[in-house]
Amino acid sequence: EAQVTQNPRYLITVTGKKLTVTCSQNMNHEYMSWYRQDPGLGLRQIYYSMNVEVTDKGDVPEGYKVSRKEKRNFPLILESPSPNQTSLYFCASSAGQETQYFGPGTRLLVL
Amino acid sequence: AQKITQTQPGMFVQEKEAVTLDCTYDTSDPSYGLFWYKQPSSGEMIFLIYQGSYDQQNATEGRYSLNFQKARKSANLVISASQLGDSAMYFCAMRVIQGAQKLVFGQGTRLTINP
Numbered sequence: 001e002a003q004v005t006q007n008p009r010y011l012i013t014v015t016g017k018k019l020t021v022t023c024s025q026n027m028n029h030e031y032m033s034w035y036r037q038d039p040g041l042g043l044r045q046i047y048y049s050m051n052v053e054v055t056d057k058g059d060v061p062e063g064y065k066v067s068r069k070e071k072r073n074f075p076l077i078l079e080s081p082s083p084n085q086t087s088l089y090f091c092a093s094s095a096g097q098e099t100q101y102f103g104p105g106t107r108l109l110v111l
Numbered sequence: 112a113q114k115i116t117q118t119q120p121g122m123f124v125q126e127k128e129a130v131t132l133d134c135t136y137d138t139s140d141p142s143y144g145l146f147w148y149k150q151p152s153s154g155e156m157i158f159l160i161y162q163g164s165y166d167q168q169n170a171t172e173g174r175y176s177l178n179f180q181k182a183r184k185s186a187n188l189v190i191s192a193s194q195l196g197d198s199a200m201y202f203c204a205m206r207v208i209q210g211a212q213k214l215v216f217g218q219g220t221r222l223t224i225n226p
Contacts, residue, residue: 042202042216090156102156111159
């Protein structure tokens with residue numbers, strides 16, 4: 001089954017404790033993105049990647065890092081999480097210009 | 112700057128009625144794509160329909176159609192014969208920058224279908 005998977009789905013952590021949210025797609029897509037969703041703000045892009053080893057900042061990259069060492073994986077790293085990074089995070093992938101496929105989302109709470 | 116505006120924070124519709132969700136966009140790029148996604152209470156983002164800026168005809172996918180009016184920069188979603196399962200949050204989004212796959216989202220419209 002073609003899909004985008006994210007782990008963990010739910011995470012509660014404390015300020016400053018490094019964490020990684022994994023994202024994997026099995027569709028051989030070149031493009032992958034991370035978004036965060038906050039009430040009243042819709043989804044905003046954090047980082048995106050056009051291929052292996054090619055990444056760039058989106059609209060809200062501060063406090064986040066990404067890497068793209070393999071085509072299928074695009075982990076999101078929070079080196080020192082803060083409460084304002086409490087949010088719902090989505091990973092997405094696409095092959096071309098039409099459809100982006102979203103993962104199931106990761107709900108993060110930073111205390 | 113690219114922007115998506117959804118002016119209806121919430122809508123209430125009777126089951127089996129048609130519903131139109133409004134979306135206006137702003138971009139100076141002549142090449143762009145418009146998307147609609149559905150987000151049920153479970154949280155996942157479900158792709159509904161896509162319209163390219165150069166497409167001559169309005170996109171349709173089953174009960175979903177996109178009323179694309181390029182001159183007015185609007186891309187309204189029409190759901191025919193609404194069902195209880197259509198109750199969800201709906202987001203309009205625009206793809207900007209060819210090849211970068213960046214989506215700009217509106218704030219969303221919460222649709223509630225009443226029995």
